Amino acid sequence: MxxxxxxxxxxxxxxxxxxxxxxxxxxxxxxxxxxxxxxxxxxxxxxxxxRATSHAVPAVPVEVDTNTPETRRKPSAADFGSHRAERAPGPAEEGWRGVVNEMSGHAFRLPPSCAELQRRAWRAAAQRGLSGHKTIVFVNLKGGATKTTATFLVGATLGRVRGGNVLAWDNNENQGTLEQLSMAASHDNTATDLLANIDRFAIPSNSPELTNYMRPQGENRFHALVSQNEASNQEVIDGSAFVQLHGMLRQFYHLILVDTGNAATASTWQAAVEIADEIVLVALNKRDSTKKLAATVDILIAQGLESKLARGVLILTEPAAPARKGSNRDKASDERRGYIAEHFGHYVRDVVNVPYDEALSEGDEIVYENLAPATQRAYLAATAAIVDGL
Structure with missing residues (x-):
């Protein structure tokens, strides 16, 4: 034309x-x-x-050389060897399906339920490998917010599911309560006693003496380091002492869980959040507990710790037994839980709800086997989410 x-x-x-x-x-x-x-x-x-005009020469189509060799990297022998076909899940081990499989001598191989598959996924996440030592700090400036309980139960879940060297450390600036929840030891030494003898652990051959300060937690397979056992208005371990202890303890423990106190101005609290790899929020599903937690988050954000929060989760525990379905208390609890999840969801990766558990109501020594299955599942989910953040 x-x-x-x-x-x-x-x-x-x-x-x-x-x-x-x-x-x-x-x-x-x-x-x-x-x-x-x-x-x-x-x-x-x-x-x-x-668009042809006298001021422009029309563009001439450019021919593309379709014979140009591909520049993508060719797969190596390592790539080939690392390929794994997706495996079908093994037979059910839990619930009525697991009972049938067990009683039949595994002649029946009923598949696991969706709930069991979810728990297996949580276990796999909690067992994931990590790049070096990690420290996780549990915070809420409100006392009685279940920080110590959460620290203990995440430690117990890690010990039971993951194993390895796990330490739960009560870093309360005054007197903490981890000692009340933990199994007793053959000694009554605390973090202050360890600090007084820290120089001995500069010599590697003295490392077995660490057992004189830690409290093994039996089948939970983690150690507890408790705070001083006398209440005080003064900081017994300050920020610099915390850093010194942490530097020594990280040589012996792959994971350290730190239970913090209730004063953001305390140097030991400041040192803990600064040294953390991940910050976990803890609260009861009550207005006073979550209101104080919101103020805690604002303080952490102001200190430039938003990225550590973003890797963490919120563990939200019900403060009382479930109300009658449809009652005013039930509706208020559900509404508050939704608002809490919406607000704190802007700062953390996930919100894990933990049901009320009578076995935890007295604040005495925690016996993991006495926990309700729903509580154990909730802490498995929380632990998996925490490890995901690392």
């Missing part, structure tokens, strides 16, 4: 082939000789054709 364009510089003729190729022609006769058109075919219009 022959196209004419007129402008201040005179007339210019273009030819457009059926394939959309454009060429400049000096004269209509020359143009018609260059690109003959086939009868019955309509050449495709181009944007250059519709």
């Amino acid at each position: 022959l196209v004419r364009s007129s402008g201040e510089g005179g007339e210019t003729w273009f030819t457009v082939s059926a394939e959309g190729t454009i060429a400049v022609a000096a004269h209509p006769d020359e143009a018609s000789k260059e690109v003959p058109t086939t009868t019955g075919e309509r050449p495709r219009a181009t944007s250059a054709e519709s």
Whole structure:
């Protein structure tokens, strides 16, 4: 097809082939000789054709070399060897399905339920490998917010599911309560006693003496380091002492869980949140507990610790037994839980709800086997989420 364009510089003729190729022609006769058109075919219009002016030369299509060799990396033997086909889940081990499989001598191999598959996924997440030592700090400036309980039960879950060297450390600036929840030891030494003898652990051969300060927690497979056992209005271990102790303890423990106190101005609290790899929020589903937690978050954000919060979770525990379904207390609790999740969801990766458990109501030594299955599942979910953040 022959196209004419007129402008201040005179007339210019273009030819457009059926394939959309454009060429400049000096004269209509020359143009018609260059690109003959086939009868019955309509050449495709181009944007250059519709916008042709005397001030612009239409663009000529660029041919692409389709024979250019690919530049992608070829798979190596390591790639081939690392490939694993997705395995079908093993037979059920829990619930009535697990009972049937067990009683049949595994002649039956009923598949696991969705709930069991979820628990297996949580266990796998909690067992994930980590790049070096990690410290997790549990915070809420409100006393009685279940910080110590959460520290103990995440430690117990890690010990039972993951194993390894796990330490729960009561870093209350005055007197903490981890000692009340933990199994007793053959000694009554605390963090202050360890601090007084810290120089001995500069010599590697003295490392077995650490057992004289730690409290093994039996089947929970973690150690507890408790705070001083006398109440005081003064900081017994300050920030610099905490850093000194932490530097020594990280040589012996892969994971350290730190239970903090209730004063953001305390140097030991400041040192703990600064040294943490991840910050975990803890609260009861009560207005006073979550209101204080919101203030705690504001303080952490003001100190530039938002990224540590973003890796963490909120463990939200019900303060009382469930109310009658549809009652005013039940509706108020559900509404508050939703508002809490919405607010703190802007700062943490996940919110894990823990049901009320009579076995935890007295504040005495925690016996893991006495916990309700729902509580054990909730702490498994919380632990998996915490490890995901690391």
